[in-house]
Amino acid sequence: xxxxRSSLLRLLDERGYIHQVTDAAALDxxxxxxxxxxxxxxxxxxxxxxxxxxxxxxxxxxxxxxxxRPVVLMGGGTSKIGDPSFKAEERKLLDxxxxxxxxxxxxxxxxxxxxxxxxxxxxxxxDNAEWLDELQYIxxxxxxxxxxxxxxxxxxxxxxxxxxREQSLSxxxxxxxxxxxxDFLELERRLGCRLQMGGSDQWGNIxxxxxxxxxxxxxxxxxxxxxxxxxxxxxxxGKTEQGAVWLNExxxxxxxxxxxxxxxxxxxxxxxxxxxxxxxxxDIAMLENLQGAELNTAKIALATAATAMLHGDEAARTAQExxxxxxxxxxxxxxxxxxxxxxxxxxxxxxxxxFTPSNKEAKRKIAEGAVRLNDExxxxxxxxxxxxEPMKLSLGRKKHALLVK
Numbered sequence: 513x514x515x516x517r518s519s520l521l522r523l524l525d526e527r528g529y530i531h532q533v534t535d536a537a538a539l540d541x542x543x544x545x546x547x548x549x550x551x552x553x554x555x556x557x558x559x560x561x562x563x564x565x566x567x568x569x570x571x572x573x574x575x576x577x578x579x580x581r582p583v584v585l586m587g588g589g590t591s592k593i594g595d596p597s598f599k600a601e602e603r604k605l606l607d608x609x610x611x612x613x614x615x616x617x618x619x620x621x622x623x624x625x626x627x628x629x630x631x632x633x634x635x636x637x638x639d640n641a642e643w644l645d646e647l648q649y650i651x652x653x654x655x656x657x658x659x660x661x662x663x664x665x666x667x668x669x670x671x672x673x674x675x676x677r678e679q680s681l682s683x684x685x686x687x688x689x690x691x692x693x694x695d696f697l698e699l700e701r702r703l704g705c706r707l708q709m710g711g712s713d714q715w716g717n718i719x720x721x722x723x724x725x726x727x728x729x730x731x732x733x734x735x736x737x738x739x740x741x742x743x744x745x746x747x748x749x750g751k752t753e754q755g756a757v758w759l760n761e762x763x764x765x766x767x768x769x770x771x772x773x774x775x776x777x778x779x780x781x782x783x784x785x786x787x788x789x790x791x792x793x794x795d796i797a798m799l800e801n802l803q804g805a806e807l808n809t810a811k812i813a814l815a816t817a818a819t820a821m822l823h824g825d826e827a828a829r830t831a832q833e834x835x836x837x838x839x840x841x842x843x844x845x846x847x848x849x850x851x852x853x854x855x856x857x858x859x860x861x862x863x864x865x866x867f868t869p870s871n872k873e874a875k876r877k878i879a880e881g882a883v884r885l886n887d888e889x890x891x892x893x894x895x896x897x898x899x900x901e902p903m904k905l906s907l908g909r910k911k912h913a914l915l916v917k
Contacts, residue, residue: 517541559613572625696721722734858878
């Protein structure tokens, strides 16, 4: 195991964030002697990031906790292209208005995790459209494009995957890795940025940026990636039967976010506590060593700490209290609700709530005895519910909602 001298790399290592570093010893020495400016780029292709981006957000938070300066780089320019990395097909192109609206919506989440300002360790949010939109094509090809070998670009896994599958890779998308590398050069020139961080799928793009800074300006910069975060069953973290686990509350309630973390697999509890909460490592060690039913205490601590960081302490407490009331047989006030009007078919209600992907699946769950109404098993798939007073609808042990008039 590598022993780091700087508080930054020690913190990242202890919390499980380090997968690859371009030159760990040199970066460690730099972080020990001066404040490091580092950035991570984020797509602006949706109005919210999802929990799959949370490890990168937390990485910037750890950077700031260690006394360094984080830069959030929104891809207002690169989102007009779309990152082709490991995508099966070309992304839908967005117009400027949609990208601007997405960035404004996403910014709210970063305000929860980082402190922005003008101080030496305060976070900065930038949009790469500021420089990419101003580039002139021929000068860019001459000054930047000459540093890139097409032969080498064709060897990257993200490109090879599309070519091997004989799936189209447009010239527009092929340029993405050059524009991302140029971002690093631009940030190094503007801010003295010395480190780009990202997920392991961005390693090739990050190395391109490191090499471009060396070739264009003779400057030593660094790259660091995090391991791919998967759950104990091998699935990509954040993917559920109901879809993405969004970070913006208008797309996913604080209660549903709390429940996502509460439903963590036993084997993932310690890993997630280290990466997604600020709980002390000694406390985490104690929690992850709990056995059997007592491990639920650790899961509740994870859910409450993670929800408080994103939605605030009050929302986290409310979610925890709602869950407690629900699982003790009552009906908490913060559960998802569905208005049924004069009545709704029970299978339709399950589908409308997102508990099942189709009415056919809902009927199958009813036949299996997995559906309950006010804690009573439902056996009739044709049941019409007229909720003259709130009624609790449950699928299995983990999905609950209120049916209201």
